Amino acid sequence: MNDVAAAAGVALKTVSRVVNDEPGVNATTAGRVRAAIERLGYRRNDSARILRRGRTASIGLVIEDVADAFYSSLSQAVEDAALRHGYLLFSGSSREDSARERDLVLAFCSRRVDGLIIVPAGSDHAYLTPESEAGLKVVFADRPPGAGFEADTVLCDNVGGARAGTAHLIAHGHRRIAFLGGSPGIFTAAQRLRGYRQALAAAGLPYDEGLVAMGPPDPARTRADLTRLLAAFDPPTALLAGNGRTTVDTLRALASLSGTADAGLALVGFDDFTLADLLGITVVAQDPVRLGRTAADLLLMRLSGDERPVNRIELGTRLIPRGSGERPPLPRLGRTAG
Amino acid sequence: MNDVAAAAGVALKTVSRVVNDEPGVNATTAGRVRAAIERLGYRRNDSARILRRGRTASIGLVIEDVADAFYSSLSQAVEDAALRHGYLLFSGSSREDSARERDLVLAFCSRRVDGLIIVPAGSDHAYLTPESEAGLKVVFADRPPGAGFEADTVLCDNVGGARAGTAHLIAHGHRRIAFLGGSPGIFTAAQRLRGYRQALAAAGLPYDEGLVAMGPPDPARTRADLTRLLAAFDPPTALLAGNGRTTVDTLRALASLSGTADAGLALVGFDDFTLADLLGITVVAQDPVRLGRTAADLLLMRLSGDERPVNRIELGTRLIPRGSGERPPLPRLGRTAG
DNA sequence: CTGAAAGCGCTAACAC
DNA sequence: GTGTTAGCGCTTTCAG
Numbered sequence: 206m207n208d209v210a211a212a213a214g215v216a217l218k219t220v221s222r223v224v225n226d227e228p229g230v231n232a233t234t235a236g237r238v239r240a241a242i243e244r245l246g247y248r249r250n251d252s253a254r255i256l257r258r259g260r261t262a263s264i265g266l267v268i269e270d271v272a273d274a275f276y277s278s279l280s281q282a283v284e285d286a287a288l289r290h291g292y293l294l295f296s297g298s299s300r301e302d303s304a305r306e307r308d309l310v311l312a313f314c315s316r317r318v319d320g321l322i323i324v325p326a327g328s329d330h331a332y333l334t335p336e337s338e339a340g341l342k343v344v345f346a347d348r349p350p351g352a353g354f355e356a357d358t359v360l361c362d363n364v365g366g367a368r369a370g371t372a373h374l375i376a377h378g379h380r381r382i383a384f385l386g387g388s389p390g391i392f393t394a395a396q397r398l399r400g401y402r403q404a405l406a407a408a409g410l411p412y413d414e415g416l417v418a419m420g421p422p423d424p425a426r427t428r429a430d431l432t433r434l435l436a437a438f439d440p441p442t443a444l445l446a447g448n449g450r451t452t453v454d455t456l457r458a459l460a461s462l463s464g465t466a467d468a469g470l471a472l473v474g475f476d477d478f479t480l481a482d483l484l485g486i487t488v489v490a491q492d493p494v495r496l497g498r499t500a501a502d503l504l505l506m507r508l509s510g511d512e513r514p515v516n517r518i519e520l521g522t523r524l525i526p527r528g529s530g531e532r533p534p535l536p537r538l539g540r541t542a543g
Numbered sequence: 544m545n546d547v548a549a550a551a552g553v554a555l556k557t558v559s560r561v562v563n564d565e566p567g568v569n570a571t572t573a574g575r576v577r578a579a580i581e582r583l584g585y586r587r588n589d590s591a592r593i594l595r596r597g598r599t600a601s602i603g604l605v606i607e608d609v610a611d612a613f614y615s616s617l618s619q620a621v622e623d624a625a626l627r628h629g630y631l632l633f634s635g636s637s638r639e640d641s642a643r644e645r646d647l648v649l650a651f652c653s654r655r656v657d658g659l660i661i662v663p664a665g666s667d668h669a670y671l672t673p674e675s676e677a678g679l680k681v682v683f684a685d686r687p688p689g690a691g692f693e694a695d696t697v698l699c700d701n702v703g704g705a706r707a708g709t710a711h712l713i714a715h716g717h718r719r720i721a722f723l724g725g726s727p728g729i730f731t732a733a734q735r736l737r738g739y740r741q742a743l744a745a746a747g748l749p750y751d752e753g754l755v756a757m758g759p760p761d762p763a764r765t766r767a768d769l770t771r772l773l774a775a776f777d778p779p780t781a782l783l784a785g786n787g788r789t790t791v792d793t794l795r796a797l798a799s800l801s802g803t804a805d806a807g808l809a810l811v812g813f814d815d816f817t818l819a820d821l822l823g824i825t826v827v828a829q830d831p832v833r834l835g836r837t838a839a840d841l842l843l844m845r846l847s848g849d850e851r852p853v854n855r856i857e858l859g860t861r862l863i864p865r866g867s868g869e870r871p872p873l874p875r876l877g878r879t880a881g
Numbered sequence: 882c883t884g885a886a887a888g889c890g891c892t893a894a895c896a897c
Numbered sequence: 898g899t900g901t902t903a904g905c906g907c908t909t910t911c912a913g
Contacts (some may be wrong), residue, residue, distance in 0.1 A: 206890065206891070207890085212753070215900090216899065216900045216901075217890095217891085217900085217901090218892085218901080219898090219899060219900075220898060221891070221892065222899085225598070225892085229898060229899085230898070230899085231899085234898080234899085240903060246672070246673025246674075246676070248649070248652055248653055248673070248674070248892070249653055249890090249891080250594075250889090250890055251651070251653040251654045251655065252590055252593045252594045252599065252655055252656060252889090252890080252891090253594050253889070253890035253891035253892085253905090254588045254891055254892075255590045255603070255891090255905095256588075256591050256594050256888080256889090256890080256891075256892095256905050256906065256907085257890080257891050257892045257893080257905050258891085258892065258906080259905075259906085260894090261590065263633075263654075270619065271609065271615050271618045271619045271622065272612075272615050272616050272618070272619040273615075274610075274612065274817075276614075277609050277610050277611075277612075277615035277618075278598060278610050280609045280610070280615075281608065281609045281610040281636065284609065284635060284636060288635065288647075293633055293650055293651075293654065294633065294634060294635065295601075295631055295632065295633055295634075295637075296622070296633075296634050297622060297626065297631075297632065298622060309626075311586070312631055313631075314584055314586055315587055315588070315589040316589045316590065316601075316631065317589065319591055334587070335584025335586070337585075337685060338584070339584070344655070445899095449898070453817065456818070456821055457820070457821060460821055478817070478818075479612075479816070479817060479818070480791065480816075480817070480818050480822065481790065481796070483794055483795060483798055483822065484818065484821065484822070486774065488883095512728070538821065538911075544906065544907070545906080553883080553884090553907095554883065554884045554885075555884080555885090555907090556883070556884060556885080556908085556909095557882090557883060557884075559907070559908065560882095560883085562907095567882055567883085568882070568883085569882060569883085572882085572883085587906090587907080588905090588906055588907070589907090590905090590906080591905070591906035591908085591909090592887090592906080592907055592908075593889095594889050594890065594891085594906080594907075594908095594909090595888080595889050595906080595907050595909080596889085596904090596907085596908065596909095597889075619909035792913045820911085882913105883912100883913080884909090884911100884912080884913075885910105885911090885912080885913095886909100886910090886912100887898070887905085887908105887909085887910085887911105888907100888908095888909090889906105889908085889909100890905105891904100891905085891906095892903105892905090893902100893903090893904095893905105894901105894902090894903090895900105895901085895902085895903105896899100896900080896902095897898100897899080897900075897901095
């Protein structure tokens with residue numbers, strides 16, 4: 206900036222004014238400055254600017270995994286909102302590791318991001334208290350913060366969605382419905398299990414632990430779970446898959462077990478996915494774009510001075526019937542009592 | 544840092560030493576400092592650090608669209624490599640808009656990222672010359688930089704992949720093969736068209752412009768293209784879809800046209816996608832993770848001082864037969880000449 | 882082992 | 898309209 210000033214024969218401050226489009230600079234002078242900038246290939250150093258102004262115009266996004274369709278859609282929505290408002294985006298994936306979440310968050314804090322959108326992997330966010338007190342704005346998305354930390358939160362209606370999916374299967378005559386969900390320690394998985402149980406209870410059906418299999422998405426495990434379930438004395442006639450990856454793993458497992466007694470199993474997946482329409486898979490759809498946009502809007506409101514009490518927003522889900530969830534129970538020959 | 548120093552009864556510099564794990568600090572003193580840091584909730588301000596050191600330990604990633612599976616996989620790979628080496632990642636999507644690409648890149652440059660990985664939307668990168676001369680390291684991924692700008696580049700073998708896909712269809716007896724590709728202005732789309740033509744030429748088949756439809760992925764357009772192709776006097780018996788989204792759009796279109804004469808059309812897609820296995824879709828698979836990792840490794844090498852001449856790496860593709868590409872041509876009743 | 886002073890490149894506040 | 902000065906919070910350099 207000094208060099209530019211020298212080259213244009215003006216003071217440092219004038220260059221600053223031109224660079225920042227501040228009013229009160231003679232058009233001719235400004236032209237001379239701009240020419241010098243062009244000639245020298247000068248680019249403002251935002252690090253210095255940030256240091257001086259105390260505002261970075263950047264926000265941090267911590268999700269579980271960018272390569273997952275749900276989170277990449279969410280990212281896209283957050284990115285759009287951020288860029289539209291002049292914020293740059295730092296992003297990182299926790300990979301469901303709370304230490305990595307914490308490291309990312311603290312690294313972003315050290316960079317003095319103005320705000321943070323977090324899909325938490327961990328359940329303790331006390332480490333954010335000093336930042337929050339120092340004025341950092343934080344919004345939690347998809348999962349709430351750990352107990353003891355208050356912040357705006359945007360969630361999907363996991364309980365309602367799972368309840369609706371299960372009720373749908375019950376309405377189609379199913380009485381033995383298995384639930385294949387994510388790790389019970391993950392908020393969304395636990396909530397979906399609750400919804401599943403609520404629907405069973407509402408229909409007067411018993412809750413059978415033998416019909417529940419939970420854990421991190423893993424094709425081999427899903428296949429094993431399914432094999433076990435179908436080999437039982439009283440196997441399920443329907444499945445509720447608790448998340449997108451498990452739904453896909455379940456489809457693969459069913460395809461590979463095909464020809465055996467599994468065919469005709471009804472299936473409802475939680476979270477929509479590409480080509481579910483072509484495959485005829487009934488799902489409880491979430492709206493990751495809306496989730497991301499809502500979280501971003503909330504954060505941007507806070508960043509522009511909104512001081513209202515903490516929000517907790519729950520977005521609805523939508524059941525999309527496509528065939529797999531509307532199949533009636535298949536009578537299982539040679540296995541009925543007697 | 545001043546406050547911490549005061550609270551711990553030491554000088555500023557000692558706090559700095561502790562914060563940065565520099566050697567030469569008495570363990571007791573260090574303990575006192577750390578206690579003060581904890582008590583005050585102090586977090587180093589990286590903006591100041593960056594300003595002083597002239598190195599931001601961050602890299603910028605500009606892709607086409609995070610919500611696209613290909614680019615989100617690439618992102619994940621880049622992110623992993625970056626974090627592993629202590630770099631934070633700025634990311635943004637150009638949405639195939641060269642102005643947005645430029646704005647993002649320049650914003651990252653203003654933040655003084657140490658390096659940049661770009662999937663270019665535009666074809667003029669002269670605007671990067673000053674940065675490059677100032678020491679910024681740039682790697683291009685998936686598509687090369689515009690003429691006149693030299694930089695490391697990592698590509699997929701688009702020509703070879705499309706040639707292999709087309710040759711595969713020819714080997715299965717097809718003579719009239721349509722190509723549904725992306726906008727001809729996009730490097731990858733143009734290269735894949737070349738590969739398609741090479742394969743036809745190698746087999747002595749004519750190139751028929753009526754069998755080629757190119758443009759930005761759009762379900763409605765794909766459907767219209769397909770309808771037109773199939774209604775022609777001498778319709779194709781096979782399709783080569785030029786990218787992931789078009790492959791999916793093609794599948795939907797074929798499904799909705801189903802029952803009519805389209806069934807039995809052979810199909811090879813370029814770029815693999817989730818569930819292509821279950822749907823039995825033969826594809827020419829790229830490896831976005833490897834692409835991202837290679838680009839990141841290249842950049843990290845440069846950042847650690849590698850000054851060797853510019854690299855241009857081309858990653859191979861892999862044809863995965865799954866059924867759709869192995870169907871023989873279907874004789875078309877009532878349409879043959881005579 | 883610890884500390885004091887200078888300065889990274891910019892902007893805010895105030896002259897002229 | 899333009900210029901001068903101070904200082905953002907840190908690291909570097911050099912002294913104790």
